Amino acid sequence: MRYVTAGESHGPELVAIVEDVPAGLKVSAEQIDYDLSRRQSGYGRGGRMTIERDHARIVSGVRFGRTLGSPVALVVENRDWVNWTERMAADGQPPADLKREVTPRPGHADLVGALRTNTDDCRDILERASARETAARVAAAGIAREFLAELGVEIYSYVVSVGDVAMKEASPADAASYNPMAIETSEMRCPDAAATEAMKQAINRARRAGESLGGTFRVVATGLVPGLGTYAQAKGRLTGQLGAALFSIPAIKGVEFGLGFEAAQLPGSQVHDPILLAGAGFDRASNNAGGLEGGMTSGLPLVVTAAMKPIPTLMTPLSTVNLETLAPEEASKERSDVCAVPAAAVVAEAEVAFVLASAYQEAFGGTCMADIRRNLEQYKGRLRAFAR
Numbered sequence: 490m491r492y493v494t495a496g497e498s499h500g501p502e503l504v505a506i507v508e509d510v511p512a513g514l515k516v517s518a519e520q521i522d523y524d525l526s527r528r529q530s531g532y533g534r535g536g537r538m539t540i541e542r543d544h545a546r547i548v549s550g551v552r553f554g555r556t557l558g559s560p561v562a563l564v565v566e567n568r569d570w571v572n573w574t575e576r577m578a579a580d581g582q583p584p585a586d587l588k589r590e591v592t593p594r595p596g597h598a599d600l601v602g603a604l605r606t607n608t609d610d611c612r613d614i615l616e617r618a619s620a621r622e623t624a625a626r627v628a629a630a631g632i633a634r635e636f637l638a639e640l641g642v643e644i645y646s647y648v649v650s651v652g653d654v655a656m657k658e659a660s661p662a663d664a665a666s667y668n669p670m671a672i673e674t675s676e677m678r679c680p681d682a683a684a685t686e687a688m689k690q691a692i693n694r695a696r697r698a699g700e701s702l703g704g705t706f707r708v709v710a711t712g713l714v715p716g717l718g719t720y721a722q723a724k725g726r727l728t729g730q731l732g733a734a735l736f737s738i739p740a741i742k743g744v745e746f747g748l749g750f751e752a753a754q755l756p757g758s759q760v761h762d763p764i765l766l767a768g769a770g771f772d773r774a775s776n777n778a779g780g781l782e783g784g785m786t787s788g789l790p791l792v793v794t795a796a797m798k799p800i801p802t803l804m805t806p807l808s809t810v811n812l813e814t815l816a817p818e819e820a821s822k823e824r825s826d827v828c829a830v831p832a833a834a835v836v837a838e839a840e841v842a843f844v845l846a847s848a849y850q851e852a853f854g855g856t857c858m859a860d861i862r863r864n865l866e867q868y869k870g871r872l873r874a875f876a877r
């Protein structure tokens with residue numbers, strides 16, 4: 490299952506096409522809209538989120554609430570488009586009073602994109618480099634998430650830190666034990682109420698100082714069978730696929746699995762997860778690996794942590810060079826988020842969903858749900874027999 494998106498941040502709409510969707514999968518537009526609203530939320534977002542009310546319109550590939558096995562296309566309207574019709578028109582000439590973006594923001598794609606594409610207006614770049622595009626990803630991932638849910642896999646995320654404020658956790662393995670309601674009702678997607686409040690205060694301080702903040706979050710997937718992915722080829726390793734998927738999100742600068750970088754400082758006996766025989770199968774005494782061994786799922790929850798850099802647009806801007814005059818100047822001050830870590834966490838859920846959905850299809854087939862379910866049950870039966 491793969492997606493492709495199109496659409497500019499202030500164009501009329503975003504489009505996502507999902508390919509290789511099995512037939513017979515129940516799809517709920519309400520569930521997709523719920524995920525879209527989760528992506529819009531989070532303390533620290535800017536004025537744009539008061540304009541948008543993201544809703545996915547399914548325009549192909551679904552009939553009577555079930556997928557047909559054909560590509561699924563989804564459209565998300567940009568309500569802000571009405572304010573940009575002249576400046577973002579697909580045809581005609583630029584308006585006489587068009588203000589070009591010529592003071593690129595350090596940390597955004599403005600300068601490098603302009604160099605790459607030979608434009609004299611950084612808006613040509615920022616319209617697509619904007620993380621507005623991630624709304625289309627979340628809409629598309631609604632299909633992957635429904636698919637995974639049918640196979641018993643749930644994905645959620647929570648924020649661990651914003652700037653230098655972090656919630657306290659004994660270990661990343663705690664990730665699989667939080668109450669989802671505590672996360673969804675926190676304005677920071679953080680299950681710790683005191684940390685939520687401290688993160689909000691940090692964002693308030695940053696806003697007052699014309700600053701921005703990044704942070705870290707974890708994505709957790711439960712209900713996975715062991716053995717998805719493969720050790721046999723580089724491109725089959727889920728570690729690499731998940732890393733690439735998470736690094737495809739704007740502003741993500743680090744990814745760790747389980748104990749992550751901390752594992753590099755510890756002796757092997759404190760890192761690797763002892764194997765036990767429990768109930769009808771194998772289990773582990775711990776989950777420091779974060780649910781991946783040898784590039785494959787271990788059957789324990791997948792726990793992956795990502796680090797987001799601070800938002801590049803600053804109300805107290807850094808210096809830049811004016812592309813027209815070549816004189817030093819302050820970088821442009823666009824309307825902007827101060828912190829978007831909770832939103833990035835929801836986007837990361839979407840990316841993880843696509844990787845895992847593809848891994849299930851690779852292992853159990855991709856044509857129709859009935860076959861996939863049967864193949865999965867057969868596999869689970871074989872695993873049970875293995876431990877007897």
Ligand SMILES: Cc1cc2nc3c(=O)[nH]c(=O)nc-3n(C[C@H](O)[C@H](O)[C@H](O)COP(=O)(O)O)c2cc1C
Nearest residue numbers: 597598618620739740800801802825826829832833
């Ligand atoms: C959900 C989300 C919201 C974002 N909001 C903003 C924003 O309002 N202003 C901004 O300058 N950057 C924002 N960013 C970050 C930029 O999109 C990102 O830094 C930029 O595309 C450059 O990509 P890079 O950081 O991967 O180099 C946001 C990122 C995400 C994931």
Ligand SMILES: C=C(O[C@@H]1CC(C(=O)O)=C[C@@H](OP(=O)(O)O)[C@H]1O)C(=O)O
Nearest residue numbers: 535537618619620621624823824825826
């Ligand atoms: C629109 C979204 O995020 C945007 C991401 C973004 C950026 O530069 O990445 C800049 C801001 O857009 P605007 O310039 O219109 O205020 C954010 O609001 C969204 O997440 O839906």
